[in-house]
Amino acid sequence: MPDNSPEPQAVCNPISRSAIFIVATISRHAGKADVVRSWSGDVAALVRAVGTRAPTANLSCVCGFGADAWDLLFGAPRPASLHPFREVGSGDRRAIATPGDILLHIRADHMDLCFELASQMLNKLGDAVTVVDEVHGFRYFDLRDMVGFVDGTENPTGKHTAGYTIIGEEDQAFAGGSYVIVQKYLHDLDAWNGLTVEQQELIIGREKLSDVELDDSIKPSCSHSSLTTIEENGQEVKILRHNMAFGRPGAKEFGTYFIGYARTPKPIEQMLENMFVGRPPGNYDRLLDYSRAVTGGLFFVPSVDLLDELPDRNPDAANDDPQTPGSSGALNIGSLKGTPRHE
C-alpha cells in the first residue's frame, strides 16, 4: 500500500562514528536569502552526490532552520512550535542562546565524507552565510562522551523512535518534520577527573564501566538521568540524542556536543529547566558544575518533501487570503496552500 506521508530527513538514523555540526547565520544583504532558499532544494542531491561514492559509509545530513530564518526565507505559515531558543538558568549555570539560522548535522562512518559534504554545502552557500560554529565530533570508544560515560543508552529504539521525534497530525502542514536543540558543552575535565568514579556515577545516575543504571535506593534525585527523565500524563516522554565528543587536547578543550531531536521542543526545554534550575528549583544537575554550555539553538527540521519544495516558496506573498487571517495567504506550494499561520 502506498504511504503518502512526507518522508522525514535522516533524524532517526543510527549514531555514526563521525559527525560535523555546523551552525550558520544568513546574510541580511539583498539577494542572499534567495541563495539559501534555492540551496535548500539542492541538499538531497548534494548528499546523494557525495554519499553514492561510498555507499557503505552511511552518510546523512539533517538540515534545520531557526525561527528568524524561517520567517526571512519562507514566511508564513510557520511550524507551530518554532521559536527562538529559550534561555534558562542564571549566573554560571545558564543555558545560553547564541545566533544561528541554519543547522547542518552531517554524519557518516568516516570523517572524510562528512568533511567533503560540509565543504560542498558551504561552497554552494558561499557568502550568503557566515559559519558561527563548527564542531567535528567523534565516537569515543564504546559510545562514550567526553566525561567518559556511555551516552545514548536510553534513546528510544525501533518503531517508537519516530513517535517521539517526528511531527504527525498535530501540525499537518509540517508533518514529517522535527525539532532539534543543540548545545555545545565544554568540560572542566581536570576537576571532573578529580572526582572518584563513585562520585561521577552519582552525578550521572549510571555505573561508569558497565553503564548499568544505579538502583533507585542510591540514585540521587539530582542525578542527570533522574532530571532528564520526564513524564506527561503519566507517560515517559523520550527524546533522541546523537551527542558526540569533540576537543583539542593541545588547547585544553574537552567537549560534548549535545543534539536532541523531538516532536515538539517542549520535552527538551523541560529537561533543560530541570538540569539548570532544578527539580524542585535548587536541586540542579551537578554535571553542570563541571560543564558549561557555550552555545544554544533551536531549529525546525522540515521533511524531505518540504525541504525540496521550499525554494518555490515566496516569503513576501501578499496577505490577501480571507480564509487565513493574519497569514500570507498566497503560498506557492500546493501542499501548504491556505494553511493557517501558527505562532
Ligand code: HEM
Ligand atoms: C554536558 C552535556 C551532557 C552529557 C555529558 C550527557 C551525558 C549523558 C549520559 C552519560 C547519560 C546516560 C546514558 C544515556 O541514557 O544516554 C545521559 C542520559 C540522558 N541525557 Fe544527557 N548529557 C548531557 C546533556 C544533556 C542535555 C542538555 C539533555 C536534555 C536537554 C540531556 C538529556 C538526557 C536524557 C533524556 C537522558 C536519558 C535519561 C534516562 O532516561 O535515563 N542530556 N546523558
